[in-house]
Amino acid sequence: MRRFRLGLLMAAVLMVMSATALWAAEGKGSLVELHKGKAKCADCHGSGKKIAVDDSEASVNKGCIGCHGTLEEMGKHSKEEVNPHRSHLGEINCTACHHGHTASYVYCLNCHSFDMKIPAGGAKAAEKAPAKQKGKMRTEKADVVVIGAGAAGFTTAITAHDAGAKVVIIEKQPITGGNSMLAAGGMNAAETVFQKKKGIKDSVELMYKDTMVGGGELNDPALAMILAKNSASSVDWLTSLGADLSDVGRMGGASVDRTHRPKGGSAVGAHIINVLRKNAADRKIDIRMNSKVVKIVEDAKGNVTGVVVEGKHSGPYTINAKAVVITAGGFSANPERVAYYRPEYKGMTTSNQPGATGDGIDLGTAVGADVKDMKEIQIHPTVAAGSRILITEAVRGNGAILVNQEGKRFVNELTTRDKASAAILAQTGKSAYLVFDEGVRQSLKQIDGYFHLDLVQQGATVRGLAAALKVPADALEATIANYNKAVETKTDAEFKRPDMPRPLKTPKYYAIAVKPGVHYTMGGLKITTESEVVAKDGKPIPGLFAAGEGTGGVHGKNRLGGNSISQTVTFGRIAGASAVKCVKGVK
Structure with a gap:
């Protein structure tokens, strides 16, 4: 008979059965309390001498599914008007919402305001004390470390992996997808096969012109041209991975129909992220959630040599790598920083997911990176x-x-x-x-x-x-x-x-x-056309690359709708290829 395992979508689970692992009080108001007499610690932590949980909590998630079924299966039984087990977030860990030793919290409520009940739930997400380092900090190795698991991060990782690199993706949130998961309108691209099938006349030059005009001519012309020139091949690349971008419409600032999305006009972001997730999983790329990069490591000559990671359960450790790519997004969900750059936006709501706080920009500037267009907030x-x-x-x-x-x-x-x-x-x-x-x-x-x-x-x-x-x-x-x-x-x-x-x-x-x-921060780390992060002296920082919303220059004063997904995929592909060249010592 199958053992009853710790509950549906359990989270943060059973790190260590001691007070050192807890921020909130253990027991009351948690799934541990609900499962007393029905489950054992070993059901989530294993039967070994060392009681532990991996930072991504994948092992615990398997236990939840083993007893309660998958999200899809649970969704069939949900009676709520808004079904929490079927959403645009896709297939996520049960532990994103359900916690073992702290009150559970519906992850959706970071953005939505539903009156959702959850077993052993609390009014807000519980904070957890950082895991303590025991003994010497452990060290791991990889070729490329990617910071952030949105569309830019997945694209970078898949590109680097397919070029032969050992890749690790570090994501601070309990789920992957980032802001890309919320992208709705579509992906701009010019001279695509889908436009040609529909008889739409477009050109790289026209997309470039629209992007520059929309950005008030503040854009870096070279980066804007790369966005336009590589957009069609980025659509082709996504299509080769299984994405459907066959529907073509138009968004503000575009001269012609060039916004690509799934058939019927479905939201583009969730679709693309699910395609990228599947491709990353098929390649067995190492993705670590609930893990935050706290430092980029350099040698005495200023070459980037890796990162220091703070794991939710494992504590701090170092990953030595020959290339690091920052794809951690912008800072629209950081109200203090938004108000610092644009006081008139103080108190304004944001459409962003809670992880968009500008951490990647901070990591870059801490090692001397220059920034561009930081006051340009959309x-x-x-x-x-x-x-x-x-x-x-x-x-x-x-x-x-x-x-x-x-x-x-x-x-x-x-x-x-x-x-x-x-x-x-x-x-x-x-x-x-x-x-x-x-x-x-x-x-x-x-x-x-x-x-x-x-x-x-x-x-x-x-x-x-x-x-x-x-x-x-x-x-x-x-x-x-x-x-x-x-x-x-x-x-x-x-x-x-x-x-x-x-x-x-x-x-x-x-x-x-x-x-x-x-909604969007146009500013961020200054990069070259090869996605190299540029230092304040104007020279690229060896071994450091960046792509996506956390970079500046592509959009100027204002981003056109549909240009974000195009940017993340196009520059993610460039960053992945450049990182591999760095690993192989190719100039």
Whole structure:
């Protein structure tokens, strides 16, 4: 008979049965208490003399699944309106939410505000005292260490692995995916096979021009050109790994349709991350969660030689490596740092996951790295009011309009994010409504998720929607009628919207209340076109590379929607290839 193992999605589990391993009180309010008489310590920790848990808590997770089943299986039994076992986060460890010695906490609540109950749960995530080092610090070896397991980190690791390197990915969060997991709209790329199949005429030069104009010409031209020039091959690379990027739409600042996403317009980020996770798993790449790099190590000549890691359970240890790649993202979830660079954004909500605090930038500057464009912080115009949920720009791209409290349009909905955000902040209540109809809803699969999250108000008619929103009905009717006329004549005389794919004529009519929120940091570590991190003296730091949001220069003053995933994959591939050249001593 199979032994009953420590519960569904258990976490932080049973590190050591002593007070030195605990920050919160042991026993009460934990899964240990719930499982008394039903399970033994060995069910999670093994039967050896040494009671321990790996930092990623993978061994404990197997115990949870062995008793309770997989997330997919558990999802079939969940009765909640929002199913916690089926989400965009994908296949994650049970221990991301369920803890053994501290109160359990729903990881989703870092971003959402659901009234979710969890066995042995607490009001917030419990903190745990760092594991103590016993004896001499252990040392391991790798060819390449990648800091951060988002799209840039996975791409870097897979590229380096496939070139023959031994790779270790270090991720401080209990799950992988980073901000990339939340990316919704799509991935910009020019001259792709999918554009050609649809008869879309685009060019590298046009994508480069759009990127530079959108960034206020503050972009590093060489980096912006690499983004555009390599974008199609990045789509090809993802496709070769199993990704579906066959749907092509448009987002703000683009001159043509070049935003690639899965068929039907599904969210791009979760799809790509799940593809990258699978490919990393198939390659057996060493991924360590609940582990934080606290120091980049250099030799006397300034060459990077490895990192010091603080493991949740294992404590501090060193990994010697010939190349280190920082892919830890930006700092939009660090409100103090955001306010330091942009005081006017103090107190503004963020759409980012909790790990986006700028740690990678700090690690780089600690070894002399230069930074670029740190004050360039993007606020996204459409974060659902009262939440941290980003309403993808693709909703506007597929035909939705922005309407103020007076029931009137006030901006070109496909302008750049900085201009759209400024326009919303100038309206009554510093907010707006994203208005669309059943036709727009059916054109973009991910819109269904906003209904599921209860973010949408609706009406059988335009007047019915106006009543639900408490805006002037005559004004809203006139606004939609004028917009539909602009669609028919293909000319938006009032706001110069360049693309109006469909009229708003199909009942029902819908609206989502939105406000701007901190979304993206364009600044970060200064890099070369080979993803080498540049020191303050203008020279690359030997052995140190970076890719993704934690680097500066690609986007300038403002990132175009769809350019982020393109950046992470393109520069992740470059960083992985450059790191391997460093390992092999190739110049």
